[in-house]
Amino acid sequence: MAGRGELTDVAWERIGPLLPGVDGRGRPWRSHRQVINGVLWRLRTGALRSDLPERYGPWQTAYERFARWEANGTRARLLEQVQVRDDSVGAVEWTVSVDSTINRAHEHAAGAPKKGAAAGDELEDPARMSAGQALGRSRGGLTTKIHLACDGRGLPLAVVVTPGNVNDSTVFDTVMDELRVPRTGARRSRRRPDAVIADKAYSSQAIRQGLRGRGIQAVIPERADQKANSLRLGARGGRPTAFDRALHKTRNVVERCFARLKQFRAIATRFDKLAARYHAGLHLASLILWLREPVTQPRRLSTAG
Structure with missing residues (x-):
């Protein structure tokens, strides 16, 4: 029986066959399920890796195996295959919402050298060191921003x-370029949603033109200064921007997604020094959300406007 926050039997049946096999040579390997449950425990609690309970095995094993899966692409394939399965039965809703959230970084997250920096560079320029690991400095301290597109x-x-x-x-x-769900058979991966819903922070002519060029409906309200500028220009201001107010009300799904991701304390507060490790944790948390979701037929939403 799975413990609190661990993989259920149903979830394990879906992702177990996708994991690398154990070759049987040398010392016995720890169970993949035990290792993943150990990583999930740390992600859920935000505790130090060295405090991993004994039932999950040595913390070094959990860390090294998860890092290996990140390097060889196993971690990304797990999430990808779960998405493929849902899309193959028409469960993925391709009205996509985009937004971001800022998370505080713990003091333990600071200090990693910038990737690719020459020896001594990170000592001379702490700002460059932080930016290289997705850390931004403000009056509130170090922060990392998560940019998300959800169905x-x-x-x-x-x-x-x-x-x-x-x-x-x-x-x-960059977020739109990351949006990609492979399809079964010889069909190309789907990269184009039916509509993109976002708030006024994404209201720009470049974004609207880019979506229009790909045949994607932009459901983004105009800022007050943009409306005033169009009125001032008169006929030169172009046609009024189309906006589906009813469809925009469904944008709260991205806020709910952030709330679910932040149930994992190591996501809500960043403890990882390396941006790649924090990003890997986000992918694992995302995978858990997909595994928990029952597969149902998509709702029909209005895309008029």
């Missing part, structure tokens, strides 16, 4: 991490 059920489709002081609109294209 109409509030399940993560794409996750990007940046320093906390990065503007949302500048990362929009």
Whole structure:
């Protein structure tokens, strides 16, 4: 029987066959399920890795195996295959909501050298060191921002991490580029949603034109200054921006997704020094959300406007 926060039997049956096999050589391997449950315990509690309970085995084993799965792409394939399965039965709702949230970074998250920095660079320029690990500094301290695209059920489709002081609109294209769900058979991966819902932080001509060029409906309200500027320009201001107010009301699914992800304390507060480790934890938390969601047929939402 699974303990609190651990993989259920149903969840394990879905992802167990996707994990690398145990070759049987040398010392006996720890069970993959035991290791994943250990990583989930740390993600859920936010405790030090060295405090991992004995029932999950040595903390070094959990850390090293999860790092290995990150390096060889196993971790990404787990989430991808679960998404493929839901999309194959039409459960994924392709009305996508985009937003971001800022999370405080614990003091233990600071101090990692910037990736690719020359020897001594991180000592001379702490700001560059922090930015290289997706840490931004403000009067509130070090922060990391999570940029998220989720489907109409509030399940993560794409996750990007940046320093906390990065503007949302500048990362929009990166988030959309990360949005990719492979399809069964010889069909190409789906990368284009039916509509993208976002708040006024993403209201820019470049974003609207980019979505329009891909045949995607933009459900983004205009800022007051943009409306005033269009009125001032008159005919030169172009046609009024189309906006589906009813569809925009469903944007709260992304807020609910953030709330569910932040039930994992190591997501709500960043303890990892390396941005790659924090990002890997986000992918694992996202995987758990997908595994918990019952597979149902998508709702029909209005895309008029």
